[in-house]
Amino acid sequence: xxxxxxxxxxxxxxxxxxxxTAYVREKLVPLWTRxxxxxxxxVLRQEESDSDAQRYEMVLAIRYPSRxxxxxxxxxxxxxxxxxxxxxxxxxxxxxxxxxxxxxxxFALPTD
Numbered sequence: 001x002x003x004x005x006x007x008x009x010x011x012x013x014x015x016x017x018x019x020x021t022a023y024v025r026e027k028l029v030p031l032w033t034r035x036x037x038x039x040x041x042x043v044l045r046q047e048e049s050d051s052d053a054q055r056y057e058m059v060l061a062i063r064y065p066s067r068x069x070x071x072x073x074x075x076x077x078x079x080x081x082x083x084x085x086x087x088x089x090x091x092x093x094x095x096x097x098x099x100x101x102x103x104x105x106x107f108a109l110p111t112d
Contacts, residue, residue, distance in 0.1 A: 001039075003102045004070055006060040010095010020092045021045075024058070028089065031082040037069030038062050057093065063104075070101060 012020045024043060032041045040063040046056045064070045073079060090097070 001104045001106075002064045002067055002070055003104050004062050004064065004073075004099060005102065006097055006099050007056055008058040008060075008093060008095060008097050009054065009056055010093060011055055011057050013092055013094055016092040020057075020089065023089050023092065027085050028082065031078060031085060032060065032062060034078045035062060035073040035082075036076050036078070037064050037066075037073050039065060055095075057095065067101075 029041065029043065032038070035041075040061075042061045042063075044056075044059040044061065046058070049055070062073075064073065
C-alpha cells in the first residue's frame with residue numbers, strides 16, 4: 001500500500017483556528033474522500049512535538065492500493081476541484097505545503 005501525505009508546515013493565523021478546522025471538515029474532507037482509489041483519508045492535527053524546529057499544523061494522509069491509483073487520483077477532476085477549494089484554506093494559514101508518497105509495510109504487532 002502507498003500513502004500520499006500533504007504536510008502543512010506552519011500554523012493557522014491567530015484567531016482563525018476554528019474557521020480552519022471547520023473549513024477542512026466541511027469543504028475539504030468531502031472532496032478528499034472522493035479521490036478515485038482512496039481507501040482511507042486521515043487528517044492529523046499536531047498537539048505536541050519534541051522539537052520546536054518544525055511545526056505541522058496538519059498532515060493529510062490518503063491511503064491507496066498502488067502507485068497507479070495515486071496517479072489516477074492526481075489526474076482526476078476531483079483533485080483539480082480540491083486544489084481550488086484549498087486556496088480558501090491557505091488564506092487562513094501561514095506556512096508552506098508539500099506532498100510526499102510513502103510505501104507502507106504492514107508489520108503485525110505481537111499478541112500475547
